[in-house]
Structure formats: C-alpha cells, structure tokens
Amino acid sequence: MTDAHAAGILPCQTIESLIAQEAITSQTPFDRDQVQPASLDLRLGVRCWRVRASFLPGVSRRVPDRLKDVAMHELDLSKGAVLEKGCVYIAEIQERLALPANVAARGNPKSSTGRVDVFVRLLSDHSKAFDDIEAGYEGPLYIEIAPQTFSVLVRAGTRLNQLRLKLGDPVKLAIRSVGVDLTPGETGIVGFRGRRHAGVVDLDHEDGHDPRDFWEPLETRHGELLLDPGEFYILASKDDVEIPVMEAAEMTPIDPSVGEFRVHYAGFFDPGFGTEEAGAVGSKGVLEVRSHETPFLLEDGQTVARLVYEPLTERPARLYGEGGSHYQRQGLKLSKHFKAWR
Incomplete structure (x- = not known):
C-alpha cells in the first residue's frame, strides 16, 4: 500500500x-x-x-x-x-x-x-x-x-x-438529510418502542425472539409522534437510502438545537446498499431514536439525521447484500434477533 x-x-x-x-x-x-x-x-x-x-x-x-x-x-x-x-x-x-x-x-x-x-x-x-x-x-x-x-x-x-x-484523509462527497417516516403503511404501524421490563436478548440467536415480548407497536393518525424522555424508538427514514458502489456512508446525528432528541447510534452503510446494481431498490434507513430530558413532538418528514458520503479507494469486489443480508430492501424493521412482526 x-x-x-x-x-x-x-x-x-x-x-x-x-x-x-x-x-x-x-x-x-x-x-x-x-x-x-x-x-x-x-x-x-x-x-x-x-x-x-x-x-x-x-x-x-x-x-x-x-x-x-x-x-x-x-x-x-x-x-x-x-x-x-x-x-x-x-x-x-x-x-x-x-x-x-x-x-x-x-x-x-x-x-x-x-x-x-x-x-x-x-x-x-x-x-x-x-x-x-x-x-x-x-x-x-x-x-x-x-x-x-x-x-x-x-x-x-x-x-x-x-x-x-x-x-489518507478522504473528502466528503455529499451530506444528505434524513427525514423520519410517520405515515402509516398497510399495518398502520409507524414504529416500535422498547419495553422496559423485557427478558434477555440472545445476540447470537437470529429470528429467535417474539417481538411482542420486547416491543410495543406505535400508530399515529396525524403524522406526529410524541417522544417520551428516556424511551427508545425504532423508526424508518422517509426516503429510500442508496449508497453508490464507489462510496460508503455514515449516518450522523443532527445538531441537538434542531430538537430535544437524537438518532442514538451512528451507522455505517456499505457500498451497494439500496442500489439497483445490488438488486435492492427501495431500502429504507432504520433509525434508533431517543428523546432527552423533555418530551418532543416529532413530525412526519422531520430531519433527524444526516448521511455523510465518502469515496472508496477502488470498487469493492462485492456489494452489500450480495451474499445475503437481513437489511437489504428493508422497510421499518426490527433487528435480526426478532421474528417478523405479525
């Protein structure tokens, strides 16, 4: 090198x-x-x-x-x-x-x-x-x-x-805002809130936990969701996320002055996520959201995070999801440890 x-x-x-x-x-x-x-x-x-x-x-x-x-x-x-x-x-x-x-x-x-x-x-x-x-x-x-x-x-x-x-020191190619989707789909569910007194999650056991024992589904009729302080929410991005094959991205929290909440964890997005070339058009970003000391009313489409794109040194030999993935083509989705919500 x-x-x-x-x-x-x-x-x-x-x-x-x-x-x-x-x-x-x-x-x-x-x-x-x-x-x-x-x-x-x-x-x-x-x-x-x-x-x-x-x-x-x-x-x-x-x-x-x-x-x-x-x-x-x-x-x-x-x-x-x-x-x-x-x-x-x-x-x-x-x-x-x-x-x-x-x-x-x-x-x-x-x-x-x-x-x-x-x-x-x-x-x-x-x-x-x-x-x-x-x-x-x-x-x-x-x-x-x-x-x-x-x-x-x-x-x-x-x-x-x-x-x-x-x-070296890669240049940032783009910074794109990520909004939250609070529009009910066919299920009427816009997100999930973690239950405070649930059991233990085995982090090596895929599809091995009943989601109803750990999560409370959330519905909304007005495109708004009240975030309670200290609670943990799983939500989805408003728009699809696409990572070109010669780029990678990291999701970063927005400035807290925009609202009393934050996307709790930054996340890496590998090249090919959500792309037609990887056979996965229509992949959402899943958001882990936590409110701070005061309740906060979140609105449909509100910006909650940003995606920072950086270049790869060369095209990767394989793209995200080519060998199978739990999160390619995802919508609102819990982690791989839980069975599908029904």
Missing part, C-alpha cells in the same frame, strides 16, 4: 490483503463472512470486565492500566454471559491491529447492535477519543458495552461493532 493511492475508504479486497499481510490479526481464525464490502466485523474475546465507570486511557496509558482503577469483577465469555442493562462493561476484541502509517480506522456499532439499544464504543491503547484509531496504530482493541433497554446474552465471538479503514 503506497501514498500513490487516492484517499478513501478501503474496500473488502484491500482489507483481506491487510489480513494476509498480518496488519490485522486475530486470536482465532477469521470467519468467512467477517469482511464486509467496506468494513470488518469485530468479535468479542474471552475476557470481559464489569466496570463502575466509562473511561479513556489517554495518550500515556494503555487500557489495562485504567481497568485496574475501575474494574469490579471479570466475566468469562467462553461459556456466555448476560450483560445487564444499566451497567457498563469493557471486553477484549479478538482482532489486533498493526496498521500501515497512512491507514487509520474508525469503529461503529453494527446495525443489529444499535437496534437493540446496546451502546458500544471502540477503545485502543493511548487513545484520546472513542472509536477513532490513529494511522499506524499497533496494538489490541477493546470495546465498551452498555446495554440500555434490554439485558443481552453474549459470547466470545459475538459481533457487536465493526471497523472501517481509511487511506
């Missing part, structure tokens, strides 16, 4: 090349489907700690140095463990980085993680910020996990977040 390449997001074939060069290694063999069109899924390791506070190590310390100050007890994820809502955990990631000097990285929750209201952030040694990994970083990775609405069952190998790698 040389400076002659244009700046941009690295596609799957380049990520696989970095793995082959051992710039990305793992404690266990990589899974066949771990590399996405423009991102790499990260997997939990065996060790996890319940901590009394979130933290950043700072430039002079490693994550284990700070863990000594805040760890309450250690969990063994080899047999699985329940992470309780309202608690904060730090877990080891199986993957380790030895990045080239001109390659940086950024972590983000996977779509399925955000849709069950599990707040996760990537940590690295000597870091001054969550999720951002400096170019040339060499060392281990960790993840902060904070379930908000549901307690969750995880294991070593569970994938909660993903890594996007960047060559």
Whole structure:
C-alpha cells in the first residue's frame, strides 16, 4: 500500500490483503463472512470486565492500566454471559491491529447492535477519543458495552461493532438529510418502542425472539409522534437510502438545537446498499431514536439525521447484500434477533 493511492475508504479486497499481510490479526481464525464490502466485523474475546465507570486511557496509558482503577469483577465469555442493562462493561476484541502509517480506522456499532439499544464504543491503547484509531496504530482493541433497554446474552465471538479503514484523509462527497417516516403503511404501524421490563436478548440467536415480548407497536393518525424522555424508538427514514458502489456512508446525528432528541447510534452503510446494481431498490434507513430530558413532538418528514458520503479507494469486489443480508430492501424493521412482526 503506497501514498500513490487516492484517499478513501478501503474496500473488502484491500482489507483481506491487510489480513494476509498480518496488519490485522486475530486470536482465532477469521470467519468467512467477517469482511464486509467496506468494513470488518469485530468479535468479542474471552475476557470481559464489569466496570463502575466509562473511561479513556489517554495518550500515556494503555487500557489495562485504567481497568485496574475501575474494574469490579471479570466475566468469562467462553461459556456466555448476560450483560445487564444499566451497567457498563469493557471486553477484549479478538482482532489486533498493526496498521500501515497512512491507514487509520474508525469503529461503529453494527446495525443489529444499535437496534437493540446496546451502546458500544471502540477503545485502543493511548487513545484520546472513542472509536477513532490513529494511522499506524499497533496494538489490541477493546470495546465498551452498555446495554440500555434490554439485558443481552453474549459470547466470545459475538459481533457487536465493526471497523472501517481509511487511506489518507478522504473528502466528503455529499451530506444528505434524513427525514423520519410517520405515515402509516398497510399495518398502520409507524414504529416500535422498547419495553422496559423485557427478558434477555440472545445476540447470537437470529429470528429467535417474539417481538411482542420486547416491543410495543406505535400508530399515529396525524403524522406526529410524541417522544417520551428516556424511551427508545425504532423508526424508518422517509426516503429510500442508496449508497453508490464507489462510496460508503455514515449516518450522523443532527445538531441537538434542531430538537430535544437524537438518532442514538451512528451507522455505517456499505457500498451497494439500496442500489439497483445490488438488486435492492427501495431500502429504507432504520433509525434508533431517543428523546432527552423533555418530551418532543416529532413530525412526519422531520430531519433527524444526516448521511455523510465518502469515496472508496477502488470498487469493492462485492456489494452489500450480495451474499445475503437481513437489511437489504428493508422497510421499518426490527433487528435480526426478532421474528417478523405479525
């Protein structure tokens, strides 16, 4: 990899090349489907700690140095463990980085993680910020996990977040507003609100949970929805989302001055999402929304987030959804852990 390449997001074939060069290694063999069109899924390791506070190590310390100050007890994820809502955990990631000097990285929750209201952030040694990994970083990775609405069952190998790698400093190609859809469809449902006293969500069990045990359907007749403080909502974007094959995008929250709410989790969109070329015209963006201290009346079409588009260094060898996906061609949709709403 040389400076002659244009700046941009690295596609799957380049990520696989970095793995082959051992710039990305793992404690266990990589899974066949771990590399996405423009991102790499990260997997939990065996060790996890319940901590009394979130933290950043700072430039002079490693994550284990700070863990000594805040760890309450250690969990063994080899047999699985329940992470309780309202608690904060730090877990080891199986993957380790030895990045080239001109390659940086950024972590983000996977779509399925955000849709069950599990707040996760990537940590690295000597870091001054969550999720951002400096170019040339060499060392281990960790993840902060904070379930908000549901307690969750995880294991070593569970994938909660993903890594996007960047060559140089890519330009932002476009920034597009994302509005919310509060127009009832055939079902009359415009969204879902998480139930506060539900059971445990097994994050490795797809289509294995009855959604009615965890979610309350929401209806509206006037194109408005009152967001209650502290509640968690699943809504859909007003317009379809399309990510061209030579671009990737990240969904970012809007300025809080626009309203007392926010899209709770930023999200990566891989190249080909919602495109005709990938056979998926008509894919919505799913929004995880939380109100702040005061109730807020949300209106149909109101801007709730923005999509920031960046270029890829080259066309990816495969597009989003080509090998199968839970979220290509999606409308309003809960995470893959739940059976279809009927």
